[in-house]
Amino acid sequence: MEQEDLKRIQMKLPFLQDAEDKLLQEFSRLVRIQMIPAGTTVFWEGDVCHSLAVLLSGSVRVFKAGENGREITLYRFGPGGGCILTASCIMNDGNFPAIAQVEEEAEAVIIPANVLRDWVNRFYSWRQFVLGLLAQRLADVITTVEEIAFRRMDARLAEWLLANRTQESRFVQTTHHKIAEELGTAREVISRLLKDFEMEGLILLSRGEIEIHAPEKLKLKMK
Amino acid sequence: MEQEDLKRIQMKLPFLQDAEDKLLQEFSRLVRIQMIPAGTTVFWEGDVCHSLAVLLSGSVRVFKAGENGREITLYRFGPGGGCILTASCIMNDGNFPAIAQVEEEAEAVIIPANVLRDWVNRFYSWRQFVLGLLAQRLADVITTVEEIAFRRMDARLAEWLLANRTQESRFVQTTHHKIAEELGTAREVISRLLKDFEMEGLILLSRGEIEIHAPEKLKLKMK
DNA sequence: ACGGCTTGGTGACTTAGTTACATACATTAC
DNA sequence: GTAATGTATGTAACTAAGTCACCAAGCCGT
Missing domain, CATH: 1.10.10.10 (Winged helix-like DNA-binding domain superfamily/Winged helix DNA-binding domain)
Structure with a gap:
């Protein structure tokens, strides 16, 4: 990854702005950037996850589908957000419990699962990022429950x-x-x-x- | 905390069994054990959380309450489980988004928020424990959504x-x-x-x- | 035995979900 | 332009779920 790419990405991902130098180095070495067209299904229900996508632009909708063809949106995320169910999968080796689909064409940084795991152990800023995402998603889904139940x-x-x-x-x-x-x-x-x-x-x-x-x-x- | 108490707790909390020595030391120094009678409300909606409770026995039910008096269970947990919404609160300084109530009298270890945060940064086994809990809760709540929606x-x-x-x-x-x-x-x-x-x-x-x-x-x- | 509380039963009504079509508009094919 | 096709919307009839109002039966304390 070029130096200017990294600068651009840092602008869009706040946690990289005060990240450790070592994390930035490895980031530019191990992460690739990818455009994902609208309509792409990033993860299917039951998939095993091998990487985490963090968005620079565009948006992703995460939803559950019932047998009868109905669906319900669990949450969506845009720039700075990540498909964190994947991380949760990586942690406990589980499968992806929903469907994630790109709504507006997205530019994303793709982080391999083993790198993600390594960074969680080594870098404070990355840890905060992952924990923050997980906590946010949990709050989102709880809000969804409240909505449909009451x-x-x-x-x-x-x-x-x-x-x-x-x-x-x-x-x-x-x-x-x-x-x-x-x-x-x-x-x-x-x-x-x-x-x-x-x-x-x-x-x-x-x-x-x-x-x-x-x-x-x-x-x-x-x- | 006495040596024999720690041994007993280790039996009940798997992540402590292969934990770092240093974590075990600090655990027995900084954590207190407490009995919580059935019916106790551990957290109210909107509470700021100052500590994390991890159960050794008993069970806790976490639920949302609607204005009209109706309720819905988000999930429950027993021995080895923790009231992780609190941890999520600690991470991003948010408030507890639900109500947690002891169902069967519980024995719990109480970990102050600042200690929890410190351990996340320093100990692999504790990190895995916290991430695992969060991921599990997310999966639980998503299952709940699926249930009530479909x-x-x-x-x-x-x-x-x-x-x-x-x-x-x-x-x-x-x-x-x-x-x-x-x-x-x-x-x-x-x-x-x-x-x-x-x-x-x-x-x-x-x-x-x-x-x-x-x-x-x-x-x-x-x- | 009396009164108050908890638990369960029930009817009438509103809101939501399902099934099964019919109709209207838009796009492409001819 | 017109027909054919597909997508979007309308609607009726029915079942399932939620709300409201009230009653009745069991339980507990005095």
Whole structure:
């Protein structure tokens, strides 16, 4: 890896900014950079993991799939985030318990499993990075449990719409199917609830796009 | 801590069996043993954590509570297990994202947060222990998500009954309310499903106790 | 025996998930 | 342009799950 590549990567990965010199040296020697196109499945459920991918750009969605074709998002991560379930696998030799898929084309640094393990033992900054990622993921998934166990679907849908609108804060470009996978329910349920929202004048539906008419009123639906 | 105490603890905590001598020394100097009676709430949601409890006996249940009084179990742990959400808190200075409560009276070793942090940096065996716990919890919670997002309540109930019967493998001593909290649903739902099972001749209901009549047939309900 | 508490039962209603289609729009093939 | 195909959405009917309101039976202490 070139010196300028390392500089660029350091900008994007905070833990490298105050990392040990030795870690930086080994980093530029042992890690390779790779572009991963949108749609690529990084890990399948049950895979044994041989490396950890840490993102420099793009985003990855980690989700569970049920037999009936339904899905639910566990969490997603972007630049600076890593597919840490892989690390957890490496630690206790287990298999990957979910599916990880690139959503927006990603640039990632790929760290082989044995290197990762070695670094955990030798470098404080890397240790903090890995433990921080694991703890964050645990918190994310616990939040997901809370959502699906206790909150109503209309409230979750309202929140999702508001969180995923564009800058102009009026439009959401997606399909009912994708929202359903996001929230872990069936497409029909989403279609029904969206229709209800439209009846109440909160939103306006068209193919592949939802226009938010009354964001304030939609906010009230959140709880 | 006495030498014989340490020996006893080593028997119960596998990671101490091939631990560094120095870790064992500091362990017996810095850690205290404590009995915690059943019903004690070890951590409340939002608590800042100052120590990690690792169990020698007994069991702890970690759960989320919703506003409406409902609960759902995230995971539980017994001897050798630790309340690792606390460790995750210590790492990134966050708050405890759930409630942890002692179910069966527990004997625990209490490790102060600063000691825990120090050990993570210095001892391989302790590092493995902490990472292993975190990874295990993550896997547990992901399993919980899968359960509530995709499986039907009657299947989950059947599985729970079979998993929680006594040695004689016929009786489960609990209340409908407790099962509901376990599975993250309402008491009425559990009562209704149990009644259905009774109608089908699978179980026999009485106050505070459920007798399993036809375990094989109940097993079929699991999926 | 009385009163209060815990546990379980039940009906009516709302919300969510499933099944099975029908319809509308968009893209490509001809 | 029109047909064919695939994707996206609409909807009705039904089952499963969650909520609300209340009642009844068992249990415990005085």
